[in-house]
Ligand code: FES
């Protein structure tokens with residue numbers, strides 16, 4: 001990140017303007033942009049990258065509807081500065097979905113969410129998909145993971161309408177399907 005030395009010349013002493021040049025890879029595409037230093041990652045992704053899956057809801061890192069992966073780790077983009085993804089990679093649900101042909105995890109999740117009717121309003125769904133993709137890819141979910149354990153693993157993602165049971169069932173089904181496809185006894 002290059003912070004401009006004349007960054008404050010555009011603002012008054014009472015209203016300083018800090019700008020920075022950001023270079024990142026968002027959903028596989030290199031992106032370079034001049035942004036205000038206080039720009040939040042969710043705003044950068046929605047306004048500069050065209051992302052729609054990261055959604056603002058609580059704005060205080062409670063609900064997970066804005067979840068994205070930064071260098072493979074889930075973060076709440078509503079409370080994460082865009083400058084902190086400089087020289088890092090960002091993956092959103094769109095990016096994961098783009099991997100569909102090559103990566104079985106997103107496909108298994110998508111199929112299971114449809115099969116178990118785990119989407120009602122759908123506002124929270126991309127955040128759940130991002131978190132579940134991370135948990136499965138990292139080996140944190142197994143066919144033996146109980147719904148009680150799943151609730152704990154998913155405590156950073158809130159769904160306000162489905163009561164969670166269909167989401168938990170879908171997550172378990174996806175893990176089972178993936179294990180079955182690998183032939184490791186789901
Ligand atoms: S909008 Fe970011 S955690 Fe709720």
Ligand code: FES
Pocket residue numbers: 118119120121122123124125158159160161162
């Ligand atoms: S599907 Fe409506 S809040 Fe999650």
